[in-house]
Amino acid sequence: MKNQGVLSTLLVILLALFSACEQVMPEFNPKGSGSKIVIEGMVTDSLGQQVVKISRSTDYLKPSRPEPVTNALVVISSQEVGFDTLVHQGDGVYLSGLWQGKQGSVYRLRVEVGGQVYEASEQMPVLVGFEIDSVVHRFDEIAEKDYLSYGFEDKRKIKAGDSIFRAYFYAKESKSSVNFYLFDFKRNSSFYRTQTDIIVADDELIADYIQGLELPGEFYRNDTATAIMYGISRQAYRYYRDLENVMNSDGGMFSPPAGNPLNNLSNGALGYFQVCAVRQQSIIVR
């Protein structure tokens, strides 16, 4: 599960031990692959507008935001919703009508850009026997000095003397079916976002009862701590594991060679069309 964690720990040890040195290489500027299409699609079982984002890959050193694709024809189809043509909202974001996905149903995505067609299809997993029981919080420590707290999107300035809390979640997992999960965590309305942490689980290695798994990040009085769990397909699990490998690549020192994560999109498109069931649980820190 924490494959990369172990390997990057080895890397850290090695570097620390042998006074290994690092040096940024400004001369590294490979030529891009000719800007591939990147699709980030998501259909969930909660009622709302389903979202597909389309952009292109760029040269390595370009500091710019991704290049949005604004002229695509995007269609999601299924037995329940028929054909829903998504509407471009600007910046490469396309929204569907108001509907919710159904567990067990198959959803198809078709994207047409500049005469090229990219397709994907995925079945929404049926979530059985997994429930987040509760999220609890515990006092951790008093901040010793002023600092900026990273991790959640809203960076927070912490003052010396502030009380810091940690949040933990409890969940039940049934072994009756094979399930895969992706987790997200929120402090109030802001997500926990780093470039390296992707928290996924394969229930094969997980015990029947998760007793107090610590949420990442720090919480403070009156914060709402939320754990969100997405039931994802085996293929999506695989995609996130690959993505984790790429995001934490050490250049092949310990880890296997990196490559583009395997996805469910045709025609060489990057990204993923994720169809998932969502559960969440919150607690207010007092």
Add this chain to the structure above:
Amino acid sequence: MNSNTKTKAKRIKNPPSFSFMTSFYPLIASHWQALNSPYTFVKSTKKKQTNEHQKQTKTMNLITKIFLLTGAFCFYTILSIASDLPHEEEIKYTISGKIKSASDGEDLIGATVLVKEINQGAVTNVYGFYSLTLKPGKYTLVISYIGYESQQKTIDLTTNMAANFELVEVTNNLQEVVVTAERADAHVSDVKMSTVSIDMIQVKKLPPLFGEPDLVKIVQMQPGVISAGEGTSSFFVRGGAADQNLILIDEAPVYDPSHMFGLFSVFNADIIKSSELYKGGIPAQFGGRLSSILDVRVKDGNSKALSGSFGIGLLAAKASLEGPIVKDKASFLLSARRSYAGYYLRLSEDENQNQNNVFFYDYNAKVNLQLNQRNRLFVSAYLGRDVFRFGNDFQIDWGNATSTVRWNHVFSDRLFSNTTAIFSNFDYALQFKEPVLGFRWTANIRESTIKQDLSWFINPDHQLSFGASTAYKVFSPGKFKPTSDKSIYSGTTMQELHSWDNALYASHEAKLSSRIKAELGLRVSIFSQLGPYEHYTYRDPYDLRNVQRIDSQSFERATFVKTFINPEPRLSIRYSLDPQSSIKASYNRMVQNTHQMITGTTPTPTSIWLPSGAMIKPQTADQVAAGYFRNLFDNKIETSAELYYKKMDGVIDFADNAQVFFNQDLATVLRPGWSDSYGAEFLLKKTRGKLNGWISYTWSKTTRYIDGVNQNQAFPASYDRRHNTNLVLTYDLNERWSFGANWVYGTGRPITLPAGKYQYKHFVVDEYTSRNGFRLPDFHRLDLSATLKSRIVPGRKWSSEWNFSIYNAYNRKNPFTIYTRTVRDSEGNTVQGSSEKEAVMIYLFPILPSISYNLKF
């Protein structure tokens, strides 16, 4: 392959005297029986055997028999030819015995006994034994060994006789050693090529890293050998992967030769007697790996007097003690080495650092008993371990344990036997102590082997070696246990894999004319995966997006899951052009049945080993090599140029982003394919005099062709480094001072790096276009050392030396690897929310002076 064997089988009108073979090799007999018994090969409990399946099994049986017969036949033929060689009517007598060092009683390996009158001779084997069969008469024998004073002895050969010799070391190493023997020209006259003997005395004079001389570092500087950079003890021989080297310590295989992720090797330089690296033309006696054999032998222990040594360097200290148990009859050797890198960490003021602990240790023990003139027994053991403790939570540790029991028996003056029992275990553990996320992961591989080797010294022109081995190996790829009952993990175990590895070999070394010498060998490897085993069939084994088991098949204990039989022919020929030069050529086929799943370039113990079987096919390699060998200035300088081509089938690579860590469906991430390598190696070596050393240059190219990797396009192996140059020099200034220097240069190794980037969710993701599509900058480094010996005081029983060295003398920042990350600010913190990326080069060692002290008594 089938048709070929069938034709051969047809030619056998009367099966050769198989009874001889079976009585000689209970092993063949048991295999033969096994093949006829109902419990052969695939025996499934869940699935009914279909007709086709039975047919297949029958065919397999047939093929097996044919192979065994063919093997036996070749063997028999060689035997009969060989036994014909000394004509019946001719009376001949044998002189045989041992050659030892007079100072400590150690066997001298490769010492020569030259018969002056006929200008022919014998060479001692790895146990110091020689045998010469000659017509009756008076002869002058010259016994010599490099670094020792030669002896002459006149004999009157009228009956079989034994003669042991003890040679005295040349004490004044400033005078050039006068070696009268022809042995000095072994480089030119030996049939073997692509082989390097590593001189341990020289190893100790060369600049060591952190003051610890290391055999593997010197292996990495030989022509045809490529290293992944620095700080790693893996090496790559003629386009072979790191797991294609068979590393033996007193004949026991060492599965992981590295300490501290490869910073050092497991070999303690103080106790190594000899080490030989075979890169090509590998004798039939060795097998099991595709690319090379590193045969390391530990000293037997001083049988004359108690002696010992003590050494201390920057990172490790070591001590050894050896001596007679009964003078000239029995001796022992004990040695220990331990690192104390961890103490430096504790001194650190950084709280994160001083809780870490890192250490390794090695223990070697050996007992050597001369039971009588004909029998000798050796027992040797090695135990080594590495421990990395990171804070209080995280620990990784691994180690090898090997033991060897050897019995040398002289059947007759001409037939030498060595029976060996070997045990080897390699295990590792990874532990994370934490109430909720804690786990302990353990894995190991263990093997037990019995081996019988025989050498038959027919006459000075013919020598026959033959033998057999059988080994049982158990691979346990992983046990995963939660460390507390609150853990979110449940325990699970990856299934153990069992295998039975057998081999037979025969090899005939013959001097065919005054110019031509040849060694013809055949090895047959018979490898079976045995039950218990649960075999899974996948909907599409290469579709990683959706791994789906569709069927499983159970095999019970001790049933055959799959058997592979592979003949491995070997041939080496030497043609002398004149006394100073020769041409040599060789062909060898090698088969590998234990495979390591190596993930990164740094050797991590977590790279698991797996046997051939239902999941993996054997790897095979065919190598041809040819070379020109010439000695100059009365054998003081050896030169050679060799060309090779090697094709390897069944090599294994990983699919992109392979999940290797605890993957129950490992079969789905492995991608078999093939690889080829060719190159030219040039060597100029000076072995005698004040100034010793070598310069070598290797040009090589290694390409891999793996379906499912790199869009099915050929790609360079991660150790494909086009140009490699090594310059190694040692200079003895006077009795006290000697100096060493080495300079290495190599093309940067290929590496997989992104070609672009894109955004998915909040992640800025690297986009890859090709495997190993980039190259690291070139690697070069100069190391220097000076050794100061204590003054020679008559009567003083101890001596000591200081070694001063500078690693990376001109402080080159040699890249170890390059990785990419989100940009960091000037304080080194990741710029949060930035989509900018940067490439970062890691280099390991800046200029690094070190000092070590060694004491001997």
